[in-house]
Amino acid sequence: MLELPEKLRFLVETMASVQNQNERVQMLLDFAERFKEVPEQVAQRPFPEQNRVAFCESEAYVWAEEQPDGTAKFYFAVENPAGVSAKALAYILDRTLSGVPLDQVLRVSPDIVMAIFRQNISMGKGMGLMAMVQTVQKLASDMIRNKHQ
């Protein structure tokens, strides 16, 4: 796996160190419960298609708001109430990639999804969650491109 921003690396290493399946599940559930949806001042329903994560059946949406220091604050919405894994990942991505230099965000491998969820995810579900990471990276990439225009 490519280098990871510090907070994300710490989280991935922590998850990897937890051998007990139930403990890992509890950690992921805790992340999902802490998930906060995109605030109304950033986006309102109906959410625009352009912010929707392709191939994510949990109907996840992502937004990026540029910060004064040139980094991004990422926001998420998960419309499927049963999308517990998507909510957990949204919380993780916000907490570990918001405020991180954009070039570091671009170097994150979507494989972190498998490292985080491990056996708690099927192939199809894993691909949908990886698409959340890729959408975050696309928004970061757009932000970099806009800066250079």
Next chain:
Amino acid sequence: MAEVLDREVLDKGYAHPGAVVSTQWVADRLNDTNVRIIESNEDPLLYPSGHIPGAVQVDWTNDLNDPVKRDYISREAFEKLMSRIGVTPETTVVFYGDKNNWWATYAFWVFQLFNHTRAAVMDGGRLKWQKEGRPMTKEVPQFQPTQYRAPERNDAQIRAFREDVMEHLRNRGRLVDVRSPEEYTGKRLHMESYPNEGALRGGHIPGAANVPWSRAANPEDGTFRSADELKEIYLKEQGLNPKDPVIAYCRIGERSSHTWFVLKYLLGFENVKNYDGSWTEWGNLVNVPIEK
């Protein structure tokens, strides 16, 4: 199937009413040691986030699929699973889950490969249970391990392999493609909002009727439609005959297990099989016929 029939379900006119139980039937048996409630979902984190009290989780990936090859678990693994969840051959297992019981019927189907016939699906699944404000818990129950002796897995009765589909085609047998119209026509290689899990060609198996699986469910509460409504769809609209052999398929055999259940237990089709290789196999095979 459930031995004590459910009045609420009987009114729906199904061919095998013991295969379905209502949420009330389950609520009345939360402490019945002869009944084991099993939750199966697409997202394995859903069960630990809250489930019916006393329910166990059976995960389609970790518990029902062979860990190496594309197949289902062996007899030995099934026996271990049943022992772990405290099921004996006399236990009635009741499946429920999210997405209109899509994964619950998939688990039900796998259990039938091992002939555990004391089985039913809770009508409406997780959605209806929650809508009715019934109790949920995060407590994971522990059961005394059982000694469960299962027969060898019998695929012949309810599972179709690609050779069976070829033979079925030669015999001009009926097929039901339960995917979305976009997948059926080849416009998409995967379900909307889902990733492509590897099909190289789009379209459908020649002659297959397209009846998206979810048409068999009421969207507001996930319950199965009544027998009359289902007959309207499968018999009248599609011209299927309950006496004819039918094969259902989708992408990897999960959505089609829902249709398999509907045809076999709710409408009484005598010979219906689920082709679990489905489009991820057929759409990759060399030189097989495909229609768009």
